[in-house]
Amino acid sequence: MTSKASSSSSAPAAPSTVPDGGPQPAEGYAGDVSPQLAWQWVQSGQAVLVDVRTDAERDWVGFVPGAVAVPWKHWPGMAPNPQYDAAILAAVPPGRQAVLLCRSGVRSVAAARRATELGLKAYNILEGFEGDPDENGHRNLKGGWRFRGLPWRQG
Secondary structure, X not given: OEOXXXXXXXXXXXXXXXXXXXXXXXXXXXXXXXXXXHHHHHHHOOEEEEEXXXXXXXXXXXXXXXXXXXXXXXXXXXXXXXXXXXXXXXXXXXXXXXXXXXXXXXXXXXXHHHHHHOOOOEEEEOOOOOOOOOOOOOOOOOOOOOOOOOOOEOO
């Protein structure tokens, strides 16, 4: 499966290829996984799903039932969350790994790197919750948790 990312801004693009198999290697954290593999790990009890999006994103766009909310940044202003370290450590029990979800799979890389520095085995979920924008700037049409038909709710 692939998602073609178009880069019209200077922000780093999320990785565009989602593996059908196991994790892809990454620098500074355990690796990148597809939304489907992340969900399999969560269902089997191997991993805790950690949603690192802002409270506003979860409230307005949607959320994954059962995911632990540990924002990497706070809205408005996208200020770093000073409680991130303590919250991620409290969310992931010993012996379990973390799979981190953001909007498009970019912020969750930074969050996974920090979780790894704290001693956790942390993976980034490729494509994020909404995936990359299409040629019209619309999300949820080119990948992401929702696009892949995985559980989510709104409201």
